[in-house]
Amino acid sequence: MLTVRQAVFTVVAPIPHSGLAALREAVATIRHDPAGNELLPFGRFDIVHFASLILAEDLEPSPLLILELNADGTAPSCLAALLAGAGPGLDALFASSEGYPGHADLPAAKAWLEQHIVRPGAYHIGATGRTHDRIRDETRLHEAIQAFLDAEEKAGRLVGVTPATLRAGVQDFVRGDPSLAWARTSPPRQTSVARAMHWARFVGAIVAVLVLLPILLPVLFVAVVLLRLKERTDKVQVGQPDDAHVRRLQDEEDFAAQNHLSSVIPIKPGVLRMVVLRGVLLAINLVARVLAVNGRLGDIPSIHFAHWSMINDNRHLLFVSNFDGSWESYLGDFIDKASYGLTAVWSNTVDFPRTRFLAFDGAADGPRFRAWARAKQCSTNAWYTAYPAATMATIDNNTSIREGLFATLDGEGTAAWLARL
Amino acid sequence: MARPTLNGPGGRSTSVPPLDTADMQGLVSRAYGHLPLARYLLCEVADAAAARGWLGSVAPGVSTAARRDEGCGLVVAFTYAGLAALGLDHDALATFPRPLQEGMVTPHRSRILGDDGPSDPALWRWGGPGTPVIHVLLVIYAPDEAEVERELGDRRAAFAGALAEIAPPIEGILQGGVEHFGFADGLSQPVLKGWPRRTASVRPAAPPPPMKWEEVNPGEVVLGYPDNYDKPAQGPTVGGKGTAAAALPPAPWAPGRRHLGQNGTFLVFRQLAQDVGAFRRHLDEASATTAARGTPLSPQEVGAKMVGRWPSGASLVMFPGGDPGGAGTNDFGYHEQDQTGFRCPLGAHVRRSNPRDSSAESPAKSLISSKNHRVLRRGRPYGLPLVDPPTQPGEEESAERGLLFLCLNSDFERQFEFVQHTWLDNGFFAGLCNEVDPLVGPQPESGGGFTVPDTPVRRRLTGVPRFVTTVGGAYFFLPGIRALEYLAALGA
Numbered sequence: 001m002l003t004v005r006q007a008v009f010t011v012v013a014p015i016p017h018s019g020l021a022a023l024r025e026a027v028a029t030i031r032h033d034p035a036g037n038e039l040l041p042f043g044r045f046d047i048v049h050f051a052s053l054i055l056a057e058d059l060e061p062s063p064l065l066i067l068e069l070n071a072d073g074t075a076p077s078c079l080a081a082l083l084a085g086a087g088p089g090l091d092a093l094f095a096s097s098e099g100y101p102g103h104a105d106l107p108a109a110k111a112w113l114e115q116h117i118v119r120p121g122a123y124h125i126g127a128t129g130r131t132h133d134r135i136r137d138e139t140r141l142h143e144a145i146q147a148f149l150d151a152e153e154k155a156g157r158l159v160g161v162t163p164a165t166l167r168a169g170v171q172d173f174v175r176g177d178p179s180l181a182w183a184r185t186s187p188p189r190q191t192s193v194a195r196a197m198h199w200a201r202f203v204g205a206i207v208a209v210l211v212l213l214p215i216l217l218p219v220l221f222v223a224v225v226l227l228r229l230k231e232r233t234d235k236v237q238v239g240q241p242d243d244a245h246v247r248r249l250q251d252e253e254d255f256a257a258q259n260h261l262s263s264v265i266p267i268k269p270g271v272l273r274m275v276v277l278r279g280v281l282l283a284i285n286l287v288a289r290v291l292a293v294n295g296r297l298g299d300i301p302s303i304h305f306a307h308w309s310m311i312n313d314n315r316h317l318l319f320v321s322n323f324d325g326s327w328e329s330y331l332g333d334f335i336d337k338a339s340y341g342l343t344a345v346w347s348n349t350v351d352f353p354r355t356r357f358l359a360f361d362g363a364a365d366g367p368r369f370r371a372w373a374r375a376k377q378c379s380t381n382a383w384y385t386a387y388p389a390a391t392m393a394t395i396d397n398n399t400s401i402r403e404g405l406f407a408t409l410d411g412e413g414t415a416a417w418l419a420r421l
Numbered sequence: 422m423a424r425p426t427l428n429g430p431g432g433r434s435t436s437v438p439p440l441d442t443a444d445m446q447g448l449v450s451r452a453y454g455h456l457p458l459a460r461y462l463l464c465e466v467a468d469a470a471a472a473r474g475w476l477g478s479v480a481p482g483v484s485t486a487a488r489r490d491e492g493c494g495l496v497v498a499f500t501y502a503g504l505a506a507l508g509l510d511h512d513a514l515a516t517f518p519r520p521l522q523e524g525m526v527t528p529h530r531s532r533i534l535g536d537d538g539p540s541d542p543a544l545w546r547w548g549g550p551g552t553p554v555i556h557v558l559l560v561i562y563a564p565d566e567a568e569v570e571r572e573l574g575d576r577r578a579a580f581a582g583a584l585a586e587i588a589p590p591i592e593g594i595l596q597g598g599v600e601h602f603g604f605a606d607g608l609s610q611p612v613l614k615g616w617p618r619r620t621a622s623v624r625p626a627a628p629p630p631p632m633k634w635e636e637v638n639p640g641e642v643v644l645g646y647p648d649n650y651d652k653p654a655q656g657p658t659v660g661g662k663g664t665a666a667a668a669l670p671p672a673p674w675a676p677g678r679r680h681l682g683q684n685g686t687f688l689v690f691r692q693l694a695q696d697v698g699a700f701r702r703h704l705d706e707a708s709a710t711t712a713a714r715g716t717p718l719s720p721q722e723v724g725a726k727m728v729g730r731w732p733s734g735a736s737l738v739m740f741p742g743g744d745p746g747g748a749g750t751n752d753f754g755y756h757e758q759d760q761t762g763f764r765c766p767l768g769a770h771v772r773r774s775n776p777r778d779s780s781a782e783s784p785a786k787s788l789i790s791s792k793n794h795r796v797l798r799r800g801r802p803y804g805l806p807l808v809d810p811p812t813q814p815g816e817e818e819s820a821e822r823g824l825l826f827l828c829l830n831s832d833f834e835r836q837f838e839f840v841q842h843t844w845l846d847n848g849f850f851a852g853l854c855n856e857v858d859p860l861v862g863p864q865p866e867s868g869g870g871f872t873v874p875d876t877p878v879r880r881r882l883t884g885v886p887r888f889v890t891t892v893g894g895a896y897f898f899l900p901g902i903r904a905l906e907y908l909a910a911l912g913a
Contacts, residue, residue, distance in 0.1 A: 080433065146881070153714060158713075158715070158878070160715060163878075240519070247519075248695045255532075299781055299783065326843045328834055337790070367653075391852070
C-alpha cells in the first residue's frame with residue numbers, strides 16, 4: 001500500500017423529538033460495552049481507532065445525533081464497512097431520521113449516510129500514517145522484545161554485553177520469530193507524495209494571501225476595528241459551571257489511558273464571526289497538515305485525533321478530541337502551550353473569556369478558560385477506544401523501535417535505540 | 422503606592438501587591454520546624470453558637486504568618502460541612518470550590534487519587550464514608566511533651582461544649598526532616614513571589630537555590646493574590662452587609678460581595694501509612710535480582726533510583742555516583758543533564774512529583790507548566806521511627822507509622838489532584854508504559870513495574886508492592902484571621 005488514508009469525520013443527523021426515547025436506549029446499549037455491544041460493536045471493526053456518539057438533545061431546530069469516527073480508509077469505505085457489519089445497529093441509531101432508508105437497501109443507506117458526513121474544518125491526527133493494525137502489531141513487537149530482554153537478563157546473558165551485540169541479539173530474536181516477519185521492514189509514516197501535496201497547499205495559500213494583500217488589507221483593517229468593538233462588549237461567562245454537570249462529566253472520565261472531550265457550542269451571531277472562524281480553521285488545518293505530522297499539535301504531545309466542525313447550518317461549532325491523560329492536563333496544555341490558536345477558534349463561540357485581537361488573552365486566562373470549557377463540554381454518550389492502554393508517546397516509541405530495528409545505526413544511534421526499549 | 426514589579430512565571434511582568442502576612446495563618450509561612458511535636462484534632466461542631474463563641478476567642482491567638490518563633494502554634498481549618506455547621510449561609514457556601522463541597526471521597530476522586538484496594542475510603546480511620554463527619558481541624562504545635570500536653574489541655578478546656586472530638590488526636594513528630602523510609606523530605610517547595618525570603622522548612626535550611634525552580638505567584642497558595650495566570654486567585658465570597666463583612670475586602674469579580682477567602686487557602690490532609698518493612702524487603706530483593714546483570718545495584722541504590730534522591734536528599738542528577746551526605750540540594754533541572762533518565766529515572770518519585778523542566782521539548786515552557794501544579798507541603802511523620810535493622814523481630818509490624826501529608830494550594834484540581842493523578846498515579850507519565858510512582862503509587866495487587874534506564878539497556882524491576890496506604894483524609898478551608906473573625910460573628 002502506497003498511501004495510508006485515514007478518515008476523520010462525523011455523521012450528523014437531525015433526530016425528531018419523537019425518536020429520542022428509542023435512540024437514548026440504543027446509545028445506552030452501545031455505551032455499556034462500546035467494543036462488543038450487539039448494535040454497533042466498534043471492537044469488531046479493525047479500522048476504527050476511536051469513535052463516539054453524542055446526542056445533542058437541546059439544539060434548535062431539532063436534536064442531533066453525532067457519530068464521530070476516526071478510522072483507516074476513506075469516510076465512505078468506513079461507512080460501508082459499518083453498514084456491512086452492523087447494519088441493524090445503524091438502523092437503530094438513524095431509524096427516526098428523515099429519509100433514512102434502512103440497511104436492507106444497502107446502496108440507499110450508504111448514500112444517505114454519505115450525505116450526512118461532516119468533514120471537519122480543521123483536524124489533527126497524532127499517529128500519522130499508523131493504521132489500527134500497525135499500532136496493535138508494533139505494541140506486540142515491543143512487548144516481545146521486552147520479554148526477550150528480561151529472559152536474557154535472567155539467564156545472565158546480558159553480563160558484559162556491548163550495545164551492538166545486544167542489538168544484534170534482538171535482531172536475531174525477531175528474525176527467528178515468523179509471527180514477527182512483518183517487522184523486518186518498516187513503511188514510512190507519511191509518503192513523500194502526501195508530504196509534497198500538503199506543503200504545496202500550504203505554500204499556495206501563503207502566496208495567495210500575499211497576492212491578495214493589497215485588497216485584503218483595507219478589509220482586514222475594518223474587520224479588526226469591528227472585532228475589537230465586539231470583543232469589548234461580547235458576553236463572557238461568569239462563575240463556575242454547574243456542579244452536577246461537572247460531576248456527570250467526571251463520572252465518565254479516567255478509566256483508560258485516554259479520555260474524550262466533546263462540545264457543541266453556539267457560534268456568535270453575525271457574518272464577521274462566521275468568516276473569521278472559517279478563516280482560522282482553514283489556516284489551522286493548512287498548518288497542521290505540514291507541521292503537526294510528528295505526533296505533536298503545536299507543543300501538545302498527547303492528542304490522537306481531534307476535530308472541529310461547523311454543524312447545524314453553521315450555528316454550532318463541534319469539537320471532539322481523543323487525548324492522553326487527564327482533563328486537567330489536557331486543559332493545562334491548552335492554556336500553557338496552545339492558547340493563541342484555541343482562542344482564535346473558540347472566541348467566535350458564545351460566552352468565551354475576554355479576548356484581545358482574536359487570539360490574545362482568552363484561553364491564556366487559565367481559571368476562566370477551564371471554567372468555560374467545562375461548562376460548554378457535553379457528555380459523550382458513548383465512547384470507544386481501540387487501544388485503551390496506549391498513549392501517543394508509547395505508539396510513537398513503538399514505531400521508532402520498529403524503524404530502528406534493522407536500520408543502519410552508528411554507536412550513538414544504537415545506544416539511543418536501546419534506550420527506547 | 423508603588424508595587425514591586427517582578428518577572429512573572431510566563432516571562433510577563435507581574436505586579437504583586439504587598440502580602441498581608443498578619444492576616445494569614447502561620448502555616449502558610451512555615452511548617453513549625455522549631456516545634457517538633459504536633460497534635461491533629463478532628464472535631465465536629467457540637468453547638469453552633471458555642472463554637473462561634475469559641476472561634477471568636479481563639480481567632481486573635483491563632484498563629485499568623487507575620488509572627489515568628491512562638492512558643493506554641495495553632496492552626497484552625499474547616500471542612501465544607503463545618504462551615505455549614507457554623508451557620509454560613511447557602512449563598513456563601515455555594516461559592517466554595519466543588520472539591521471542597523464534595524470532599525475528598527467521591528468515586529471519581531478516589532479513582533484519580535489512587536484510593537482503591539487497601540486505600541479504599543470505606544476502610545479509612547477518619548474522613549471515610551463510615552466515619553463521623555469532620556467539621557474542624559485543629560493543629561497544635563509545641564516544643565516538648567510537657568508543653569504539648571499543657572496546650573492540648575488548655576485548648577480542650579476552651580472548646581468544651583462547642584466542639585467534640587470525633588477521633589483520638591493524631592500525633593505528629595519531627596525526626597530531623599527524614600521520613601520513615603529513610604529519605605530527607607520537604608526539600609523542594611514553591612516559594613511565593615514577594616514573600617520575605619526566609620522560608621521555613623521542617624529541615625535545617627539548605628543553601629537557597631535559584632528562584633527559577635521554585636518561585637510561583639502568591640495566588641498559587643494564598644487566595645486573593647495574582648496566581649500564575651496573573652489574575653487574583655478567587656476564593657469564597659459572602660454578602661456585603663454587616664460590620665463583620667465590612668472587615669473583608671471586596672471581591673472584584675462578584676459585585677457587592679466580600680472575599681471570605683482573602684489571605685486564606687485550601688488545605689489537603691491525608692494520613693498515609695508507610696510499610697517500612699515491605700519497603701526494605703523489596704530493596705533487598707530487587708538488589709538481589711540486579712545481580713544477574715553482573716552490575717548489581719545495592720539496596721540503597723535501588724531505593725535512591727525509586728526516590729530520585731539519595732537518603733541525604735542529594736539529587737541523583739547532581740550526584741549520580743553516590744550519596745555525598747550533607748544537606749540536600751535543590752538546584753537542578755532534568756532537561757540539560759538527564760533528559761533520558763539515566764541518572765534519575767523518568768518514573769522516580771521526585772521527578773514525578775515535580776518534573777521541573779523535563780516534560781516538553783522546550784525546557785522553559787516545561788518549567789512554566791510544572792510550576793502551575795505546585796503545592797506547599799506542610800506534613801510531618803507520625804509513629805516511631807524504625808531503626809535499621811530492627812532491634813527485635815516483628816518490630817516492623819508492631820506499630821503503624823507513616824506521613825501526615827498536609828499541603829496548601831489555591832486550586833485543589835489544578836494543583837494537589839493534578840500532582841496525584843497526572844504525575845504520581847499516571848501509568849503513562851513521561852512516556853512510560855503502565856507503571857505508577859514506585860514509592861507512593863497505587864500498585865496493583867500483583868505488584869507493579871519500575872523502569873531504570875541503564876546501559877546497554879534498561880533494568881526493569883517488577884513486583885513492586887504498594888508501600889503507602891491512605892488511612893484517612895479530608896479537604897479543608899484554611900481561612901485568614903479576618904475570615905475567622907467573620908465566621909465567629911455569624912448570626913450575631
